Amino acid sequence: MLTCKDFLREISDYLDDTCDPTLRNDLQSHIKECPNCWVVFDTTKKTVNVYKGTEPQAVPETVQKRILAAIEKRQEAKKQAATGPPK
């Protein structure tokens, strides 16, 4: 029989579905019987999902411009290196 401690140790692999089938079955049986572990599993899954689901903030426009300008400078330098100095 799996204990709650065993379940916690495996919770990450269980969430990623990377445990071997026997262990997965044991974990599944445990979670059906144990409301605490069910809640912990459910809230761990939600934790991962809420991080995954939140849209990233836009990069401030001034920063975006600065970056594109810095890249453009390198691009110009590269172009000149390829074609030789301007006449």
Added chain:
Amino acid sequence: METTEISVDIDDSILVERAQAGDYGAFNELVSRHDRKIYRLAKRIVESAEDAEDVLQDTFLKAFEHLDNFQGNSKFYTWLVRIAVNESLMKLRKRKTSRTVSLDEPAGNGEDPVVREIAVWDGDPEQRYSQEELRALLDGAIQELKPSFRTVFLLRDVEELSTEETASALNLSIPAVKSRLLRARLDLRERLTRLFKKKGDDLFAYL
């Protein structure tokens, strides 16, 4: 090569090929496709918007400089994430000279992970909070984690790198990635449950 119009359906790998052939517009499109996510990642690792801006710029400049070395064995985004993580950790090390930042530190003290908050969440946080509020709560929670834990969590669960890719990006063993991920997930779960639980609905703590 002339810069051609770029549609949103074009795969990154095509844009990379074009950029490698000298189409700078294609490279700029790659920047605007990924800058938000890279900025978010950097900000969460370095804990400062200003430093994250520098990391963002350095990441894309490095990517541009080394574009010819990109072989296409991994996704372009994964490659970009690796550069951004290196730049972020360098920044963090430079800034926190008094506090050691090491990814090699042992993952906890070998004890079993502990769970204290056992309560269901009060509905869906995405419905309860605005994107802005939620982002602030999530950023706050993740800042509480040690850099070595939060970086693993960010790469695995937010950027969706595989365990192997994460291990290789951070020079960690696969068991080390797994053990940090487990602890980071449970730690964040604990913090978020404190924020999002149904009030008065705690189950008895166990373990």
